[in-house]
Amino acid sequence: MSVFIDENLSQDDTGSVACRHCTTVLGVAAHPLRDARVRVTAPQTAGPSVRAEASHFTDREVVLRQTFCPECLTLLQSEIVPADEPSSRSRSVKVVGA
Incomplete structure (x- = not known):
């Protein structure tokens, strides 16, 4: 049985978390994106709505961090x-029996 986590991730009976598009295993319940690839770029690469320089608001470097299968x-x-902070968006999956 596979558990739907979100549009892109699912977890199987062994606790492995995989990409729903290509079935590549990305991690386990405690660290579902452990083996995902991360790209770090300037925030402006997010699109036209991100135009202002971060230096207008903070004296720390700010980055766009994207996680991919x-x-x-x-x-x-x-x-x-902020570039010097770890990801604040952590995930942990726990399946509770019915």
Whole structure:
């Protein structure tokens, strides 16, 4: 049985978390994006609605951090965050028996 986590991720009976598009295993319940690929770029690469320089608002460097499936390159999450901080968007999956 596979458990639907979101549009891009599912978890199987063994606890492995995989991409729903190509079935590549990305991690386990405690660290579902452990083996995903991360790209760090300037926030402006997020699109035309992100135009202002971060230096107008903070004295820290700000980056766009995107997480992808390593096989099919499906975008799993995006965040604009201070460069020196770890991802604030963590996931943990726990399946409770019926």
